[in-house]
Amino acid sequence: MLAALSLLLFFLLSLAFVRMRVDGGLPITTVHQIMGYLFFVTIGTGPGLFADETYVGFGFLAVLGFTIIGMWPAMQFEGLKLAEQTGVGEGRMIWAMSLGLLIGLVSGTVFSLETMYEYGIFALQEQGGARDEARIGRFYLYLIKDAGTVEGGTDWLRLTFHGIGAASTWCLAALRQHFLRWPFHPMGFVFGIGFGWRLWGPALLGWFAKWLTVRYGGATTYRQIRPLFLGLIFGEICMRVLWAIVALWQGELGMGYGM
Structure with a gap:
């Protein structure tokens, strides 16, 4: 029952992330799904509340959710x-994506394990996206380790705030559907309270550049x-690749970790 509910929650959250990325127009790539936390907040924690195997399962779900797997469907869509717009066949694109996934899983596993066993897991802390791998241990420590031993009931305070956030998002979405000139987008609310401290600068700059272009240059200038x-x-991606090659050439993993 819990396994089916977990899969359902994962599916619903993945759909929400797809909508955020498509409708919001912001490059959200790091969104974590904390499955065990949702059960702990709603039902509680403590010995006997869940089977020991279930607590272990929640731990593995924590790792799975922390690897931003929930964003994969959005990126695949x-x-x-993009394949549709450029004339690439859907079947060909699916085969290419599957091949890339296989190569990425194999190479990522080999190189990550080699680095962790030779230099320690925190050597990944300075390796871009590998930071998530270095933080999984802390994630276990904070949310999972005491769940099976410390008794706790339903966390009504957190549930209340979660409910307020969900209701506010739903109301903004309904108002936007019913009123043509409604100025507030629900994605703005979600981004503002969840990611605003990271994104407000780039989002404001991008919006202002687009507004100036469309306002004074029109659609033609915008496309140009x-x-x-x-x-x-x-260019930013190329610079990441360049400095990764330089680090490999210099024998540096980052922050003083020698190879």
Whole structure:
């Protein structure tokens, strides 16, 4: 029963992340699904409340959710949409994505395990996206280790705040559907309370640049300068690759970790 409910929650949250990425228009790539936490807040914790095997399962779900697997469907849908716009066959795109997934899983497992066993897991702390792997141990420590031994009831305070957030998002979505000129987008509320401290600067700058372009240049100018901003994104990715190659050439893993 709990396994089926966990899969259902995972599916619903993944759909929500897809909507956030598509409708919100912001490059959200790191969203974690904390399954065990939802059960602990709603039902409680303590010995006998769940079987020991269930607590272990919650621990593995924590790792699975912390690897941002919930964002994969959104990225895959974007890839399929891009293939559709560029004339690449859907079947060909699915095969390419599957091959990339297989290569990524194998190479990521090999290189991550080699680095962790030779230099320690916290060597990954300075390796970009690998920071999540280095933080999984802390995640266990904070949320999982005492769940089976410390008794606790339903956390009504957290449930209340979760409910207020869900109700506010639903109300904003309903108002936007019923009123054509409703100015507040539900995605703005979600981003503002969840990611605003990270995204307000880039989001404001991007919005202002787009507003200036459309306001004074029109749709034609907007289409003409869009490659410039795509080039900025691609350039940032290229610099990451460049410095990764330099670090490998210099024998540095980052922050003083020698190879």
